[in-house]
Amino acid sequence: GVTSDPSSVANATFDYIVVGGGTAGLTVASRLSEDVGVRVLVIEAGPDNRTDPLISDVTQFTVATGSALNWAYKTVDGRTISGGKTLGGSSSINGATWTRGMRAQYDAFTLLLDPEDADKGWNWDGLFPYMKKAEGFTPPNDTQRAAGADDVIAYHGFDGPVKTGFPLGMFVGSPQPYFAQTAHNLTGLKLSPDLNGGDADCVSFVPNSLNPHKNDTRSSSAVSYLSPVEDVRPNWTTLLSHQVTRILFSGASLPLTATAVEFVPTPANASATPISRLPTYNVHVTRDIILAAGAIRTPALLQLSGIGAATHLSVLNIVPLVDLPTVGKNFQEQTNTPAAAAGSGFDARGRGPNDIVAFPSLYELFGDAAEGAADEIRNGIDGWSKSQAHNAASAEALKRIFDVQAGTIINDSCFAAPLAIALWNLLPFSRGNVTIVSADPLVQPAIDVGWFSVPFDLRVQVAGARLARAILSSPPTSTLSLGETVPGFNTVPANATDAEWATWLRGAFTANSHPIGTAALMSRALGGVVDASLKVYDTANLRVVDASVLPIQISAHLSSTVYGIAEKAADIVKAAWGGA
Numbered sequence: 001g002v003t004s005d006p007s008s009v010a011n012a013t014f015d016y017i018v019v020g021g022g023t024a025g026l027t028v029a030s031r032l033s034e035d036v037g038v039r040v041l042v043i044e045a046g047p048d049n050r051t052d053p054l055i056s057d058v059t060q061f062t063v064a065t066g067s068a069l070n071w072a073y074k075t076v077d078g079r080t081i082s083g084g085k086t087l088g089g090s091s092s093i094n095g096a097t098w099t100r101g102m103r104a105q106y107d108a109f110t111l112l113l114d115p116e117d118a119d120k121g122w123n124w125d126g127l128f129p130y131m132k133k134a135e136g137f138t139p140p141n142d143t144q145r146a147a148g149a150d151d152v153i154a155y156h157g158f159d160g161p162v163k164t165g166f167p168l169g170m171f172v173g174s175p176q177p178y179f180a181q182t183a184h185n186l187t188g189l190k191l192s193p194d195l196n197g198g199d200a201d202c203v204s205f206v207p208n209s210l211n212p213h214k215n216d217t218r219s220s221s222a223v224s225y226l227s228p229v230e231d232v233r234p235n236w237t238t239l240l241s242h243q244v245t246r247i248l249f250s251g252a253s254l255p256l257t258a259t260a261v262e263f264v265p266t267p268a269n270a271s272a273t274p275i276s277r278l279p280t281y282n283v284h285v286t287r288d289i290i291l292a293a294g295a296i297r298t299p300a301l302l303q304l305s306g307i308g309a310a311t312h313l314s315v316l317n318i319v320p321l322v323d324l325p326t327v328g329k330n331f332q333e334q335t336n337t338p339a340a341a342a343g344s345g346f347d348a349r350g351r352g353p354n355d356i357v358a359f360p361s362l363y364e365l366f367g368d369a370a371e372g373a374a375d376e377i378r379n380g381i382d383g384w385s386k387s388q389a390h391n392a393a394s395a396e397a398l399k400r401i402f403d404v405q406a407g408t409i410i411n412d413s414c415f416a417a418p419l420a421i422a423l424w425n426l427l428p429f430s431r432g433n434v435t436i437v438s439a440d441p442l443v444q445p446a447i448d449v450g451w452f453s454v455p456f457d458l459r460v461q462v463a464g465a466r467l468a469r470a471i472l473s474s475p476p477t478s479t480l481s482l483g484e485t486v487p488g489f490n491t492v493p494a495n496a497t498d499a500e501w502a503t504w505l506r507g508a509f510t511a512n513s514h515p516i517g518t519a520a521l522m523s524r525a526l527g528g529v530v531d532a533s534l535k536v537y538d539t540a541n542l543r544v545v546d547a548s549v550l551p552i553q554i555s556a557h558l559s560s561t562v563y564g565i566a567e568k569a570a571d572i573v574k575a576a577w578g579g580a
């Protein structure tokens with residue numbers, strides 16, 4: 001069941017404890033609790049808001065991100081990265097766009113692991129079946145097909161818990177198909193019936209994580225993986241409104257064995273609440289502790305528990321147990337800017353969400369300048385790995401990672417942005433870090449994204465913004481437009497230089513809220529934090545299963561991939577403990 005009463009779990013013992021009842025956490029807990037012989041506990045910091053219309057109505061997602069349902073993590077430069085603070089985590093407040101990246105990007109995960117882990121399925125062929133296992137797709141109906149929706153049956157799962165499909169309220173007017181046509185006309189980007197099969201270099205109508213059989217309601221991890229079984233699985237307990245503050249180990253000898261987690265009631269106002277005022281509880285584990293607190297909180301919890309850069313932890317009076325300096329490093333978040341035009345007189349029936357996405361490659365984004373841009377990457381990598389080395393294991397390790405990333409960009413990947421109103425550089429080279437600044441677990445870690453610290457990332461965002469302007473002012477989309485409003489020609493003139501565009505972008509961008517990489521699935525030599533079984537290096541039974549493990553960004557919205565990782569993780573954990 002689901003409870004907010006800590007007395008029901010304090011001092012108890014579970015086989016598995018999952019920290020964070022978000023996208024990955026509820027997925028892995030649901031699969032592990034299929035075995036009625038094991039006891040599974042999820043501890044979630046947020047409350048249960050499954051019936052709140054701000055969550056169930058996906059078109060309200062921008063309102064939800066402005067509410068208490070969002071952690072609204074502040075970066076060191078005052079921007080905000082969103083993350084769901086509620087049962088279901090970010091899957092409860094996200095934009096519900098359902099996409100997957102390029103085959104080559106998933107295959108790159110294996111290239112970053114030790115050679116002996118090459119056969120562990122961290123590639124497209126290994127993850128695609130799990131992404132489909134999570135999915136319960138409804139093909140478009142005739143009305144939706146007439147509006148542009150399409151599908152390739154082989155690219156979808158049909159029996160999985162997360163319901164996906166095109167909204168019954170889908171926009172049926174001209175803007176979406178005109179956008180597709182204009183993007184194609186301007187860049188040569190192919191029109192694809194379905195981008196969810198590993199070739200996302202296209203413009204395509206894409207489904208949403210919602211249930212068309214239930215009035216388009218959001219299909220979060222909570223609704224998908226927990227609701228259907230919460231009354232019939234007494235072996236699965238979810239404790240709400242409690243925040244894990246530390247993982248406890250049996251001793252200091254390596255590999256560390258995690259034995260318990262410490263938790264407190266989530267304070268209404270963390271910055272005004274001394275931790276000493278809160279009751280502290282422990283709960284014990286016999287098998288694994290699984291960190292699924294998301295790419296910001298997971299690395300912070302590792303550091304608070306003594307796993308991180310030993311020198312830094314010592315300064316904070318935390319006893320270092322595993323010297324793993326790359327915990328919280330390798331941080332990759334994207335920059336999002338708007339482009340908009342006024343319009344009227346066209347048929348805009350529908351209420352969304354938006355279903356059209358374009359993922360241009362380097363060649364489609366830069367056009368005639370693409371070879372120059374590719375050279376800029378090739379020639380830049382040496383310098384970039386040095387300038388970003390403080391957020392990596394070393395400049396040499398980062399150069400190897402950048403070589404892999406550059407290969408997926410220059411060879412045949414998609415690169416730049418979903419260009420509608422929001423556009424972002426999908427594959428930034430800039431690296432940042434998430435670092436605790438206090439031993440007090442209620443103090444938010446410092447979040448330094450290092451926005452545009454590799455200047456090429458700004459070049460890409462500028463190229464994306466230029467392309468967005470071109471789309472808005474080229475037929476057939478221009479026939480719908482009454483003129484650009486964002487950025488607007490007064491702000492960025494028609495003949496603006498790259499430098500002028502950059503000035504506007506630096507002020508206008510927001511975080512895209514797709515943070516990853518802070519407990520990366522990579523070889524230890526390259527700066528990885530977890531191995532191919534998602535176990536934290538030098539621990540016996542502490543795993544990370546969330547967006548933190550993604551080593552590099554992908555050309556996609558993240559949730560389908562995070563679900564796939566969590567489904568795969570559940571099988572890894574079951575197998576490790578002798579289950580099926």
Ligand SMILES: Cc1cc2nc3c(=O)[nH]c(=O)nc-3n(C[C@H](O)[C@H](O)[C@H](O)COP(=O)(O)OP(=O)(O)OC[C@H]3O[C@@H](n4cnc5c(N)ncnc54)[C@H](O)[C@@H]3O)c2cc1C
Nearest residue numbers: 020022023024045089090094095096097244546547557559
């Ligand atoms: C505003 C927004 C829009 C997005 N739009 C899309 C989109 O349209 N399509 C898409 O595919 N993806 C989208 N994403 C990205 C995607 O939703 C996330 O990448 C993904 O859900 C992350 O999953 P996760 O399991 O890593 O973390 P989360 O789902 O965020 O789960 C982490 C959970 O851990 C809990 N937690 C944190 N710290 C603690 C602690 N100490 N103790 C206990 N619990 C804790 C949190 O409250 C949360 O519930 C969006 C994300 C956001 C925030």
